[in-house]
Amino acid sequence: MTTTFAGIIDPVIMTGDVNPMMMRAMPIPPFNIADPRFKADPYPTYTRLREEAPVHRTALGRRRGAWLLTRYDDVDALLRDPRFAKNPANARGEGGGGDAMWMPPFLRPLARNMLDLDAPDHTRLRGLVQKAFTSRMVEAQRPRIQALVDELLGRARRNGRIELVGEFALPIPLTIISELLGVPPADQQRFHRWTTRILSASGPADLLALLPSVWMLFRYLRRLFAARRAEPRDDLITALVQAEEEGDRLDEDELLGMVFLLLAAGHETTVNLIGSAALALLRHPDQAAALRADPSLIRTAVEELARFTSPVELATERYARDDLKLHGVRIRRGEMVLGVIGSANRDPAHFDHPDTLRLAREPNRHLAFGIGAHYCLGAPLARLETQLAIGALLECAPGLRLTVAAEALRWRRHAFLRGLRELPLAL
């Protein structure tokens, strides 16, 4: 199994098996972690899992099962621990490309990205993009992000309403990552269309339907690579293409995989943070009022909103390199292990009153951006985008309110991510 945030080939996770730890307790009712109804409030289930079954067996669709870890300390250790591999072939001691081998060859770049690789491949690929995402480079984007936020909110003010996910939370990260990569403005519309179509797929059943979009996106990107080789510009694609040419360190498939990962990770996650953060503030008017009264709270506020909403609900998969035992449960070599970030971030062993939103919370060592070698490359960018978006939204719309009943809100079907489909608001 190979996963990007896109969920293209993510399984639907059905769980409910009772593991040996639970023999004393009433079984935890079956749940499907990708189900929109589960997404609406997964926290009572996570509380039971942390207390009764911190290593919980799940079934992944009709494929092999996996272990879910729900305690903060275990998720933290899993993400840092080199005894867990990202590439399943490394865990099984095989060479080659792991489970992605079944994929049609033209799709393989989707699975050849650094999020699915271990050192030294991961280190090499990460080194190539790292310098484009330092806090200083990201800070240089501030005026552009602010201008975009103001433009989108200006339109909403004139209309008196906004569908916050589609008209605000999505265009901000999508436009910024497209511009950073160097997609010309005239092409951004169709570029957005292809990527959104690919990224909205939620399982293997959708694979066939998304093939044309993948094919067109890759054809487009290959042409863009050629254009930047011929005529370099000051953008990320030029930098990556030059890295490819200089040291033969990035082949064409790796280049496609990298650009696709940056696109997917660069907006699929931030859209969820901005959307869920806005909803959390609507549900906690005292906290929204505190932030309005003191805008300097925005930095800790965004950290707390990331902890509280966990837009990446599950870290991507790891595979045990050896047999091991955790809380009395045997995990065998090659088995898949998933860290539930959404649960770790609500673990009372690490956070005081974890189910309370406290925008001034400090320290706040949440795992929303992961930890260890695969720690989110785009965290500084995501933080800046969310700070500017949420800050401006609160400032420009003191009377912000939902235009539908809270129960009518729908969550997206996705195993690894947690985000709203829509958030209709009046200003």
Ligand code: HEM
């Ligand atoms: C709120 C927004 C975001 C959240 C919550 C988030 C969360 C995460 C998490 C949890 C991981 C680690 C996954 C794992 O270890 O299995 C990760 C990795 C990654 N993120 Fe983000 N992310 C966000 C935004 C972004 C943005 C804006 C970009 C790029 C522009 C980005 C690029 C990446 C990349 C490339 C990786 C893989 C790093 C590696 O494998 O070394 N992310 N992210």
